[in-house]
Amino acid sequence: MNLKRYVPIVLSVILAAYLVVTIFVTAHAGDDVRCTGMTVTVDDNSPHPFVTAGELMRELDSLPALASGMYLREINPQAVKRTLMAIDKIEDVSVETFTDGKIEIKVTPIIPVARVFDGDRSYYINRSGKRVTATARYHKDVPVIAGHFPETDTVFTPESLLPLIDFIAADSVWSRYVTMIEANSAGDIVLVPAIRDHVVLLGSADNLKDKFHRLRRFYTEVLSRRGYETYDTISLKWRGQIVATRRKKNLDPVRTFGQDDDEAVDTTVMLTAENVAPGRTLPGQKAHSEKPIPAKTSKQPNP
Numbered sequence: 001m002n003l004k005r006y007v008p009i010v011l012s013v014i015l016a017a018y019l020v021v022t023i024f025v026t027a028h029a030g031d032d033v034r035c036t037g038m039t040v041t042v043d044d045n046s047p048h049p050f051v052t053a054g055e056l057m058r059e060l061d062s063l064p065a066l067a068s069g070m071y072l073r074e075i076n077p078q079a080v081k082r083t084l085m086a087i088d089k090i091e092d093v094s095v096e097t098f099t100d101g102k103i104e105i106k107v108t109p110i111i112p113v114a115r116v117f118d119g120d121r122s123y124y125i126n127r128s129g130k131r132v133t134a135t136a137r138y139h140k141d142v143p144v145i146a147g148h149f150p151e152t153d154t155v156f157t158p159e160s161l162l163p164l165i166d167f168i169a170a171d172s173v174w175s176r177y178v179t180m181i182e183a184n185s186a187g188d189i190v191l192v193p194a195i196r197d198h199v200v201l202l203g204s205a206d207n208l209k210d211k212f213h214r215l216r217r218f219y220t221e222v223l224s225r226r227g228y229e230t231y232d233t234i235s236l237k238w239r240g241q242i243v244a245t246r247r248k249k250n251l252d253p254v255r256t257f258g259q260d261d262d263e264a265v266d267t268t269v270m271l272t273a274e275n276v277a278p279g280r281t282l283p284g285q286k287a288h289s290e291k292p293i294p295a296k297t298s299k300q301p302n303p
Contacts, residue, residue: 035075036101038067043108048138050109051089059087072097080105088132114165116158117146129159143168147183156186164189164205167212174212195228197247203237211236218242 040053057064060083067075077095084093084107092108110132112124122134124142143165149158161183168174182190182199191200202211214236222244223230233245 033072033099033101035067035070035072035103038064038103038105040064040105040107043106046138050132050138051087051107053107056084056087056105056107059084067103072101072103075103077103088130091126091130112140112142113162114143114145114158115140116149117144118148125158127159127162129157143178144180145183146180149183156183160186161189161205164202164208167208171212197229198232198234201233201235201237203235207239210239214242218244 040056042049042051042053042056044050060080063075063080075097077097080095081093084090084105089110090107091110094106096104096106098104110124110126110130112132113127115122115124115134116131123131124134124140125131145158145161147158149156161181164181168178177193177195178191179194180192182192184190187204189202189205191202193200200215215234218234230247231244232247235243235245237243
């Protein structure tokens with residue numbers, strides 16, 4: 001009988017048994033250890049943080065004051081984490097227990113990606129859609145969204161605009177250009193640029209690369225020659241083209257935006273894709289508009 005063949009197997013079994021016993025003993029070693037103190041740290045060095053360690057201590061009620069001297073088995077780290085994660089200002093929480101009896105709680109405040117103005121309400125959101133009411137106490141320099149977002153609507157939400165926000169943020173030119181996003185619905189998104197007195201009708205937040213490419217062409221090929229005050233509305237809603245509306249000097253300065261507002265279209269500046277006639281999106285396809293794009297007309301001489 002060759003015992004050498006069985007030596008590795010026997011050693012593996014012994015090692016496995018040792019690990020099981022060690023894990024069991026370690027898991028229960030703290031049962032009779034008393035807590036020597038509980039600390040809370042907030043990972044936020046900004047001058048106006050969303051939340052402070054003192055506020056979080058108060059959220060834990062009497063636990064921080066009573067923790068010293070309690071058995072560690074009497075303190076549930078998961079319950080502590082759930083309590084703090086329920087606070088709207090919190091992004092993440094970790095609770096660590098050490099062999100010397102110390103409990104360290106590390107908190108990451110909410111990381112806002114946008115500020116939403118919804119009627120008389122204003123709040124910040126993170127990437128998961130968690131909301132924290134905006135107050136004068138703290139301010140974060142993030143993109144601004146204006147619109148109405150019912151909490152019962154799970155489709156048209158502020159976080160549904162994050163792909164648009166990310167696209168704009170990834171481009172140094174567009175990130176300086178767009179000052180606000182107005183969203184009336186998923187298909188009626190308006191960009192308010194830093195350049196005064198006109199808006200850009202984006203439509204939906206799809207085909208962003210193509211839409212912003214057309215917008216860049218319009219600025220470089222049209223507005224650079226005609227002036228930025230010539231048009232009050234630039235529409236990117238239809239594929240393959242840009243439709244600009246001439247400014248009406250006597251209009252009230254309050255802006256209103258319609259889903260199919262193509263009144264007073266200046267077709268002389270309509271930019272279309274290659275081999276695509278005005279009023280169409282692609283060869284052989286109709287324009288994506290409920291109303292036809294008007295043709296340019298000329299004044300007829302009086303008889």
